[in-house]
Each structure stands twice: as C-alpha cells, then as structure tokens.
Amino acid sequence: MKGYQKKPQHIWLALFGIVLGLGALLKTVSAGEFSQAYIRLNRMAATTANSGILVVFTVPAGNSATEAKVVVEFSAGFTVAASPTITVTGIPAGATALPGTLVAAGSTTTLTVTGVTNLTAATQYAFILSDGVTNPSAGAHTATITTKTGADAAIDSKIVGLRVISDDQVTVSATVDPTFNWVLSGNSMALGTLSSSSVVSVASPITVTATTNGTNGWIGWVKSQNTGLTSASASNTIATSGTVDGAPTTLSTGAEGYVLDADLTTDSGTGDGTVTIAAEYNGGTTSAGGTLASTLTQFASSDGTTGGDVITLIPRATISTVTEAATDYTDTLDVIGAGNF
Amino acid sequence: MNHLRKLLQTLVMGNLSVVGSLAYASTNYGLRGYGFGTAGVSSSASSTYKAEGTLGETGTSTTSSTTYKVKDSYIGTVQAHVPIAPTVTNPSDYYNKLHLVVNVSGNPSDTTFVIAASADNFMADTRYVQSDNTLGASVGSEDRQTSTGWGGGSGIDVTGLNPSTTYYFKVSAMQGAFTETEFGPTASGATTSPQLSFDIDVAATDTETAPPYAVAFGSLTTGSVTTATDKIWLDFGTNAQAGGGVYVTDTNSGLFSTGSNHTIASVSTDLAGAGEGYGLQIASVTESGGGPFSKVSPYNLAGENVGLLDTSTRQILSSTLPIQAGRAGVYVKAIRQGTTPAASDYTDTLTFTATAAF
Numbered sequence: 001m002k003g004y005q006k007k008p009q010h011i012w013l014a015l016f017g018i019v020l021g022l023g024a025l026l027k028t029v030s031a032g033e034f035s036q037a038y039i040r041l042n043r044m045a046a047t048t049a050n051s052g053i054l055v056v057f058t059v060p061a062g063n064s065a066t067e068a069k070v071v072v073e074f075s076a077g078f079t080v081a082a083s084p085t086i087t088v089t090g091i092p093a094g095a096t097a098l099p100g101t102l103v104a105a106g107s108t109t110t111l112t113v114t115g116v117t118n119l120t121a122a123t124q125y126a127f128i129l130s131d132g133v134t135n136p137s138a139g140a141h142t143a144t145i146t147t148k149t150g151a152d153a154a155i156d157s158k159i160v161g162l163r164v165i166s167d168d169q170v171t172v173s174a175t176v177d178p179t180f181n182w183v184l185s186g187n188s189m190a191l192g193t194l195s196s197s198s199v200v201s202v203a204s205p206i207t208v209t210a211t212t213n214g215t216n217g218w219i220g221w222v223k224s225q226n227t228g229l230t231s232a233s234a235s236n237t238i239a240t241s242g243t244v245d246g247a248p249t250t251l252s253t254g255a256e257g258y259v260l261d262a263d264l265t266t267d268s269g270t271g272d273g274t275v276t277i278a279a280e281y282n283g284g285t286t287s288a289g290g291t292l293a294s295t296l297t298q299f300a301s302s303d304g305t306t307g308g309d310v311i312t313l314i315p316r317a318t319i320s321t322v323t324e325a326a327t328d329y330t331d332t333l334d335v336i337g338a339g340n341f
Numbered sequence: 342m343n344h345l346r347k348l349l350q351t352l353v354m355g356n357l358s359v360v361g362s363l364a365y366a367s368t369n370y371g372l373r374g375y376g377f378g379t380a381g382v383s384s385s386a387s388s389t390y391k392a393e394g395t396l397g398e399t400g401t402s403t404t405s406s407t408t409y410k411v412k413d414s415y416i417g418t419v420q421a422h423v424p425i426a427p428t429v430t431n432p433s434d435y436y437n438k439l440h441l442v443v444n445v446s447g448n449p450s451d452t453t454f455v456i457a458a459s460a461d462n463f464m465a466d467t468r469y470v471q472s473d474n475t476l477g478a479s480v481g482s483e484d485r486q487t488s489t490g491w492g493g494g495s496g497i498d499v500t501g502l503n504p505s506t507t508y509y510f511k512v513s514a515m516q517g518a519f520t521e522t523e524f525g526p527t528a529s530g531a532t533t534s535p536q537l538s539f540d541i542d543v544a545a546t547d548t549e550t551a552p553p554y555a556v557a558f559g560s561l562t563t564g565s566v567t568t569a570t571d572k573i574w575l576d577f578g579t580n581a582q583a584g585g586g587v588y589v590t591d592t593n594s595g596l597f598s599t600g601s602n603h604t605i606a607s608v609s610t611d612l613a614g615a616g617e618g619y620g621l622q623i624a625s626v627t628e629s630g631g632g633p634f635s636k637v638s639p640y641n642l643a644g645e646n647v648g649l650l651d652t653s654t655r656q657i658l659s660s661t662l663p664i665q666a667g668r669a670g671v672y673v674k675a676i677r678q679g680t681t682p683a684a685s686d687y688t689d690t691l692t693f694t695a696t697a698a699f
Contacts, residue, residue, distance in 0.1 A: 033437075033501060036582075036583055036698050036699065037698070037699055038581075038585070038696050038697060038698040038699060039696070040588070040654075040694060040696040041694055041696075042590065042654065042692075042694060043692065043694070044539065044693075044694050044695065052654075054696075056698075140534070140536065140537070140538075142534065142535060158699060159436075159503075159504055159534075159535055159699070160535055160581075160697070160699045161436075161534065161535035161536045161537040161579065161580075161581065161697055161699065162537060163537040163538060163539045163695060165539060165540060165541070166551075166552055167541065167552030167553060167554060168541070168692055168693055168694065169554065169690050169691065169692050169693070170541065170543060170554040170555065170556060170573055170690070170691045170693070171553070171554070171555045171556070171688065171689070171690055171691075172555075172556045172557075172558070172569070172596065172673055172688065172689040172690070172691065173555065173556070173557045173558065173686075173687065173688050174557075174558035174559070174560075174561050174567075174596050174605070174675060174687040174688075175558070175559060175560045175561065175684070175685045175687065176560070176561055176598075176601075176605075176677050176681050176682065176683050176684055176685075176687060177560050177683060178683035179563070179679065179683065211679060212680075213679060213680050213681055213682050213683045214682075214683060215600075215601045215602075215603070215682040215683070215684075270678075270679075270680055271680035272680075305680040305681075305682055306680065307678075307679055307680050341683055
C-alpha cells in the first residue's frame, strides 16, 4: 500500500514537471505591431516622383527591444532610389523625430534607414523622405514599416494601405479685366483779373484723378487750343511762355506770359504705382509752370496700379502795361489720360 | 486513493498539450453509484456530490511509440458538450481583426471555453485567443473564459491579425474538473488588405469626371466674392482603424499671374471683408458608412469664409474611424480689388493627397 502510494506521487510530480516544461516551451515571443502607422505620399499621381513622403509609426507599449534600423518595404511598382534624402524637419506636431544619425538607402522597392537609436515604447516617431521614391501605376498599394535590431531581427511592424491615382492636381485659373478711370473735378478755371505787377494763378484749380489696374500705371497729357489766352474782342493773345524743353518757365511781372503748373496732390497708397510730374510742368514756385503746346504733351504719369492719384492743374498768367484790355481772354485745355497695361 | 488514481488516469490518458485544472477530490465522500433520468433534479448536483455526463466522443487518432501510447483526445468519463464551430465574420473589411462568437452549444453558464486559432488550418500553426482578444502561443488560466467572458452572444473581435489572411478557429469547453472536451469543428474568416481609396472630380454638380481637373473662375469682380461655378469633389474611403484624412498643398500660395507678376494671395479670412483674396471652403460632406467625414478648420466655415492655401500640406477633411464612400464638395472662392493688376493668366495648382492611419 505504501509503495503504491509513493509510486503515483512520483508519477504525478513527473507529469506535472513535463507539463510545466511544455508550457515554458510554448511561451515564445514574436514580432510586435505598431499601435498605429501611416505613410503620406506628397504626390499620389501615377509614375510621379515624391518630394516629401511622411512616415509615421507608434511604438507599442511594452516594447523592450533595441532598435537600430527602420525598413519600409513598398509594394511592387514603387521605385526607391539608391540614396534617398531623409530628414526630420517638418514632421507633424506631436510626433518625435526618429532619433539617431539617420542614413537612408534604397533598393528596388525597399527603403532602409540605419543609424537609428533605441526607440521608446508608446511613442510616435516620424521622418520624411525628401526624394527618391517614385509612384507606380494607379491602383491600390501597400507598404510595410518594420523596426529591426542591429542583427536584422524584426521588432515591430505594420502594413499600411496606399493609393495611387491617375491625377492628383486641380488647376485653377482666373482673369482680372483691365480698368482705367480719369476724372476731372471741373471743366472751367477762372484766372480773374490779370496784373502787370504780379503773377496771377487760378484761385480754384481743377484736379484730375487717375485710377487704374494697369501694371504700368497711367499717363496724362495736356494740349492747349490757343497756346495762349486769346481775346476775340481785342484780337490779342497772351501767348504761352517759353518752349517745351523739359524745364518749367518762370513768368516775369510786367511781361506777358502764360504757363500751366501741375502739382502732385495725392500719390495713392492703394496700388503699387508712383506718380511723376513731368519736369516741364513741375513749376516749383507760384510764378512757374510749363509751356502749353498745340499737341498733347505729357504732364504727369504713374508707373503702377493706383486707387486714385490726384494731380492739380494750375494755370498762371501775367500781362504788361500795354496788354489790350478785354474780358474775354480764354483758352481750352484738353486734359487726356490713358491706363498703361 | 481512488481519487488519486482517477487523477492519474486522466492525466496519462488525456491530451498532454492542454493544461487542465486541479482535480476536485474529497477524502470523505465518494459517489458509489448514480443513474440518469431516474431521480433527482436536472442539475444533478448537491452540496455533497454531483454527477456529470458526456454527450459522446469524437473520433481521433492515437499517438504512440514503442514505449507508450496516448489516446489523443480521449474523452474521460465526464465532459462538457463539444462546442460546435464558432461564428467567424468580417463585417467591415477588417484588415487586422475578425469577429468571433462562441457557440455555447448547450453548456451551462459556468462552462469555460478555450479558442484555438490558426492561419494554416492547424497544420503547423496553432495559437490561442488570449483574454485580451489577441493571439498567443499558449493558454493561461485567464484565457479560459465563460461565454460571457468571450462577449456572449455579441462575441469579440480577435485582434492583431495579419492582413489578407484566412484564419481558422475552433473551440473546446470545460465545465468542472476533468470535463474538457476536444476542440470542435472549425470555422474560418478572412481579413482583408489595408485599404485606402481616393478620387477627384471637378463639376458644377456631384458628378464623376475624368482628369485633367480644372476650375475656371473667369473674370473676377472688383469688390465682390466670386465662387467658381465648378466645385472640387473628393472621394475618400478606408478601413484603417484610425481613419485618415485629405490634404491639400498649393503651388503659388494664391492665384499668380506671370504677365503682371502679381499674386492674389490666399488667406484664411472672410473674403467679403477683404480687398483681395483666395481660398477653399468645404461645402458638403457625406459618407455611406463609418466616419463621419468631417471638415477641418478653417475650411469648415460658411458664407464667404475660406481657408488658406499655401505650400504647406494642410488637412482639410478627416475621419477618425473607418469610413465608406466619403465624399466632399469644395468651393473655390476669390475676390479682387480695383488695383489688382489686369491679366488673363492668373493660375494656381492644388495638389490633393489622402492618408489613412492603420
């Protein structure tokens, strides 16, 4: 009886030991899986080279292996250059740059990044391929991201879905029509009574406002019908002074004369144009102005767009002591503008 | 003594690959005889004894050598009901999991089940569903769960599976000591591949179109927002567990004219209050399942509000879950001012990409 009692105990212990041993053999460790992973192509068009593929993966919790490289195996049709450029600049906020002195090498469809230092569990890592990967033909594709030890043992991996399409771009077009506006503030200016002892200027000059989206701005011209102030009743003309020579003329008291001064009142801050008053008509003093011609002569211009440049036109005149008296001295100025596109 | 002998017999003649629970035994009580259908209640249990029976025995081969023989899957004197095949499905194009429902098969509620899994129909690969619903190489006590533990009638998702793989599952049951059954018949299901679908259309209405894709504003109006007649339509779908999104990258950061060397710059703003500007606004989002497909700020506003376009890759649409047939309509809007240089060659190129997080 005792012997029988002992024998079953030995068998029980032996069997128990065998079972424990088998259990230990069955508990093997296999490669893990990233908690999450994605690859963002920067171009999805077929047979197009990428210039910024983003690779992101999250190391699973409990990871305790020592990473030394990251391998991305693209599905058939992708081509990976021998020496792609890798960077961690521009990775998404919240992701950790793949650590280490990274070196990327390509072979057919495989990218291998070496120089990776050990990764931390439960951490999202990212890197960017700035070049070196060309898309295959349109369709469904995949890529497998794997971290490996220095001995090339797989640690964690994940297969991600990719898509290549025939065209990933939309072209947008638009037209901006040319516009130009030229507004005179009035159509008459009165010099009043002229004097032989002083230069008389128009008390209430008119302005001209130019507005345009011409990339080359606008140009203003003036033409005098009489090239002077003409009195029909006196049959006399107070002629314009000087010549059109690129410089203003200064009137002298006691001598007949007639000029036009152009002043820049507003160089609009809207737009990119800058106004220039033609030297001929840039009087500078209350006695000076430009010679009026019977042909269109430029008095001002702008070199770009404007939301409203304003030029003030000021006729000036003097007489001598023997200038025939009359109340009908007059001239007509044609003030012309054009947008320059 | 008799109990110890029974224990020894069970261990020697049973399946050594499965670790059973400790034997229930008493030194004071023994069941000298019992009958079925003659007396007692249906549970056939009391505080001092209980009887268990078996429905039958599955036929299997034996494993033997010159020195021993083991009757594989020998059914002891008592056993639970051998579970019929579980229900295995892939209801939503899962690429890394399958849905499984254990069939109780008439076993009592305290019956525990072990689920075996294989990717090659148990030729060389045999693993077991763990209590966390992943697969493992062995069965721990925590991996034997009741039907309730395995999700009851709703079942569980077996996770951590490989894509594009057929998995086979079978279940064994145990209810009390020495009652573990052989595994029942198998059922299988297949994971799909990780999937991402994306397409672009350009049309005034929700219509499929072919490339090249072009949106023409025509002539922009001073002081008034112009919305292009054609919308950009974006299709997006994925079975990625974390969904994904659609992104846009702009070439010129605005509408650029070579002739006038001027850019109508893109901005995130209400164009109605702007002198000059250009951008995108998501007009509509739909999906046939999953998702939802959502607009991302600042492309999600109304009126004449638009989101910025520049050389950075900016997300405009997202889904945090798998999504089927997501579709978005996108407005392109612009406004010019009086001094916007005249030109007929204002242009821009938008590059769209889609990503899914698996």
